[in-house]
Amino acid sequence: MPTGVALRDPRQQLFDAAGRVLVRDGASELTSRAVTTEAGVAKGVLHRYFADFDAFLTELVLDRIAQVEVQAAALRDVAGTGTVAGNLTSALITGFDPVGVAVVVLVIARDELRTRLRAAGTARFPLVGEVTAMVAGYLTAERDLGRIAADADVDVLAPTVIGAAHLQFTEHEDDPAKSEAVRKVVTAVLAGAVR
Known part of the structure; x- marks a missing residue:
């Protein structure tokens, strides 16, 4: 994702992406990389809003x-x-x-x-x-x-x-x-x- 592009409700975007990964791939495949990839955002976005995974x-x-x-x-x-x-x-x-x-x-x-x-x-x-x-x-x-x-x-x-x-x-x-x-x-x- 290019820098400087504003995200609409990034927390919800990440939660929605995690839900899709969980349903599609299961709990064992839920990683920070899988979530940010599914959300279409840089990995750092997750760590900007949350201390850790x-x-x-x-x-x-x-x-x-x-x-x-x-x-x-x-x-x-x-x-x-x-x-x-x-x-x-x-x-x-x-x-x-x-x-x-x-x-x-x-x-x-x-x-x-x-x-x-x-x-x-x-x-x-x-x-x-x-x-x-x-x-x-x-x-x-x-x-x-x-x-x-x-x-x-x-x-x-x-x-x-x-x-x-x-x-x-x-x-x-x-x-x-x-x-x-x-x-x-x-x-x-x-x-x-x-x-």
Whole structure:
């Protein structure tokens, strides 16, 4: 990239490039060079905005977590409308898009990244923990509205939904049947709790 050319939101440009590399090539191929090449910028651009590559990866995951927090508020806002399974299915498909699934793999693969994320105050299992909290918050709102049984243990239901649904995302990847597969899983997990 020529010097003197202004970048529009370089951090986001780098995050988007990292997402594309993760989805296409996997966590093992995600390097600073791969990210800057994919973004079409000089390698120094990444180090201008981030202290090192692990700091970049930490911010990448924190950015995804911030997106989940926005989605969690939107999901709580739809409590009482539509169906519980339908609302959760939509939220999970958005939360576990291909980049989200790839970021989970990245977090699992990199010890230093997990250490930095935990120091930043994330869930014990970064990103998955925040998505689980989103589901628990939504189920609690539905329980308060009487659409989930009063004795439903949302702290057990939420990770069960997440674990079962996550398997669908890893097995179906770009399959258009993924939505229906996730809906079936969500419906089955919540069968005894939905009123």
